[in-house]
Amino acid sequence: MDLAERIESLKAGLLGAIAVGITFTFTVFIHQTLTVSNNWVLPAFPSSFEDLSAWVREAVAFGSGFLFGVTYRYIIRQGENPHLKSGAVMAFGLVRGLAQIESISDRFTSQPWLAFVLLGESAIVFAVAAASIDLAIAWRWIKPAS
Structure with missing residues (x-):
């Protein structure tokens, strides 16, 4: 792998x-x-950036986004295969969402709908990243992997 x-x-x-x-x-x-308007809290997400765990979660989000970006660039080098693109998004989304579900497993039994929210949000987060990378490649800000 060369420097470029x-x-x-x-x-x-x-x-x-x-x-x-x-x-x-x-x-x-x-x-x-x-949380403010409905007194409703999703326990896997911080409700503000006032505590250390929120900053740790933000750092993990940045780290997973970085790994996704590098991986996604190589996944899509095979051409315009929508199954590869959506598969990458769903794989990263599932791993992140399932890890969040595992972290709140004690609350999961009383709020099973929370799993769909966490998985959906994780998929959306990586779908936005995929769209951003696709756009950057289309605008030639980033070169596709060779």
């Missing part, structure tokens, strides 16, 4: 990290709004 390929992978990773981080932050603000 590494730089393109770094750019895709950074774009993925930014897209996932911003989307995750947006979901935190949505949860904060729901």
Whole structure:
């Protein structure tokens, strides 16, 4: 792997990290709004950025977004296969969503609908990152993997 390929992978990773981080932050603000207006809390998400766990979750979101960006760039190099693209999004979304479900397993029995929310939000976060990378490749900001 030459230096140019590494730089393109770094750019895709950074774009993925930014897209996932911003989307995750947006979901935190949505949860904060729901908490204030409805006294309703999704325990797997922080309701604000006032505690350390929220910052750790944001860092994990950025890290997983970076890994997604690098991986996604190589997954889509095989051409325009929508199954590969959606499969990558769903794989990363499932892994992240299932990890969040596992972290709240004690509350899951009383709120089983929470699994759909967590899985859906995780898939959306990575779908936004995929769309961002696709757009960056289309605009030639990032070169596709060779």
